[in-house]
Structure formats: structure tokens, C-alpha cells
Amino acid sequence: MDIAKLRTSLLSATKAAIRSSVKEDNLIIQCVNSMQETEKCINMMSKRLREWYGLSLPEVEHSVEDHETLINTVLTKSREELLKQYHITEPMGPELSNKDVTTINELAATIQQLFALKQKQEEYLNVSMKSYYPELEKTAGSIVGAKLLAKAGSIKHLMEMPSSTIQILGAEKALFRHLTRSSRPPKHGIILQHQKVAGAKEKGKAARQLANAIAKAVKIDYFKKEKA
């Protein structure tokens, strides 16, 4: 057998197969993973901003709990305005130079952009999930649905999973602890983030029901696509 020929033909077949393996689920998974990373970055950078800004106006930093609101405040209000608004007569922080304020504001502006990025990613997921996996979107919501896809790795893997696995997807560590050290089995993973489970009295039962519904929904979406 001519190895050089085999190599040329398999190289090109492999490239073609890789090209055609890229599907909407790959794109959704990248986006939801990126969104979660954006979230992490926002948290990390917001904590730093709080520490930094807190040198100068700790009272404001302390009273505004929400990161995004604090950032808007930092960027739009002057020290005088804030001292008045929050009735601060004896501020614990000194007035900073323009140079210091500018650097802090640059960080705040960047975090603000990350918030905007996260929002756009959520919108993208919403649109994509609705158009490609409408049943999954209906039962799980676009974000939880996309996170399940990401954990499973592909729509095919998610479709092949029994609902008991879907129920605890995202709780792998707890499952492993259960199997090896006979601790209690986990009742829910990612789907705990769904309103129907998070808000339920009996979370275990709600998780089981939702996982059942999701398993069915994914099968419908998958086979509709297969036929098309």
C-alpha cells in the first residue's frame, strides 16, 4: 500500500470531517462557557474595584451592594455629590488626586463593558437556543439549557443521557464522593438554577420532574434536526 498516498487522502478526509463537525451546539457551548467566564471576571474585578474605590469613599462602597450599581455610581458621580447624597460628614477616606481617580475609573469602565458583553452573550444564547433547540429552551430556559449542553459536550451526548444523569449534571464532585465514600447522592446539579427547582419546597422531586421533561425535550429537538 502506498503510504504517501494514504496520508494525503486521509489528511484531506480528516480536515473535511473536522470542518463538517462544527455545528450550532459547538457555537452555543463556546458562548455559554464564555458567558460564565465573563461572569467570573466581573466578580473578580469588581471585588478589586471595591477595595480600591473603598480607600477614598468607603461609605459609598459599603452601602451599594450591587456591583453594577456601584460601577455606575463611581463613573457618574463626583465625590462632592456622593458626600451629599449619602450624608457623609466625616468621610473615612481622603480625597484622591485626578490621576488616581482616572485610573480607578478606567477599571470601572472596563467592568461596565464586561457587563454589556455578558448581556449580549445572554441575548445570543436566547436567540440560538430558541431557533435550534426550541423544546429544550421551553423546558429549561436558554441559559440552563445551554449550560446542560456544555456539560454534556454536545446535543448528541445530552440526548443519550438518562434523565437521572441530566438531573445531577454539574454535580459530578458530589456524585463521585457518593460512589466512592458512600456519602448521600446529589439530588440536583445545574438544574437547581432553574426557577422550578430553586423555588420548590421539595427540591429533589422538582429536580426529578424537570430532568424528565428536559430529557424528553432534548430528544424531540434532536430527532427533528436529524430528519431535517
Add this chain to the structure above:
Amino acid sequence: MKQTSIAGSWVIERGRQQALAVKGEPAFEEESAIISGVKYRVWDPRRSKLAAAIVKGAPISIPTGSKILYLGASHGYTVSFLSDCLGGDGLILAVDIAPRVMRDLVFLCDQRKNIVPLLADANQPQLYPELPMFDVLFQDVAQRNQAEILLKNTTFLKKGGITILAIKARSIDITKNPVQIFKETKELIAKQMDVLQMISLEPLEKDHAVIVARKR
């Protein structure tokens, strides 16, 4: 420096541990070692089950120019070293089912002409394109039915050729005792092959073993 049973590779001491050394261009930002003025790539037995098996003394002989069917090539870490060992007349047919890792493998093929990539499911060898016969069948796929997959693929192995199976106990059954799993897997293989040796990869790889066998 002791030559191993894989052509073009040597055992070296790295601190308190052993590793393998191979001549060639770096491919994975791996460490290099300079021995008597010559630069070698360091093949880390903690990253490669084949290297671990060699370090632990598995009876695996791979001469220059061998043709290897490699199932579960992943990003090509082990494949890249084998490529340097086998030389221009050798062949590594690198199979993996995951498009993402195949992407890296295709880039690896740019510089190494004795690697041929194949995106395929090792569980369905009947769907492979037409292939030559191989001297060695190596498998590291972390699947439940590892032994079955190996046996199916021996149709592409020459008579007397060897198979090397890396078993990860956890991917077969995470609740079972690894030793039991290794024993059962060995029995399955022994039905159709002459088992040469089974070697545990501890402490280099936890709950992993390698079974070396010969086609009758």
C-alpha cells in the same frame, strides 16, 4: 543512559524519577535534556501511559520503521514521541473520535510525515477506510468496552504483532475494585491473544494498568 525497547528512546534520571529521552523537534513545550552535548526531548511517563509502561519495564518492543495503529491519539503527545522514534519508514495511524483533538493532531502532521490522522470511532473499525496491516496496535481510549474495542481492531494487526492496551479502571466502573477490573479485562483478551504481561502503572498513573499481548 540505557536504550529502551522502543527504538530511538533512552531511560534517563530526572531528579528522583525516571523519564524517557528522544531526539527530535519539541512539539508540546516539553522539557529538554542535554546529555553529552546532545539535546533530547523529555518524554514524561506521567503524561504518557506508553512511557509509563516502558519505565515500569513492560515487554514492548518497537523497532525503527514499525507501523503502529494508535487508537485514542488525543492531542498527540505520545504520538509525537513515537513519530520521532520510528523514523521516516515508520507509520503511526493516529485515530481519535473527537474533532477538537484531531485539529491539533493535523497540525502535528505538518512537521511529522510519518503520522496519518483518522477521525473515526475505534468501536467501529468496519467503517475505517482501507488500511495497511500494522506491527503494533496501541489503545488508550478510556471506554467501557476497552477490551472488546481492542479485539475488534486486531483485524488490522499482522500475525505475531503486539497489542498494548492502557486500561483506566474508572472508565469501566468507578465503584469496582481496579484490580478486579484489570483481571477481568485480561481474561477477555486472553481468549483471543497470548497475554505477555500485565503491568500496573502505579504510582505514575493511579488506577491504570497496561496489558501487552501478542496476536496468534
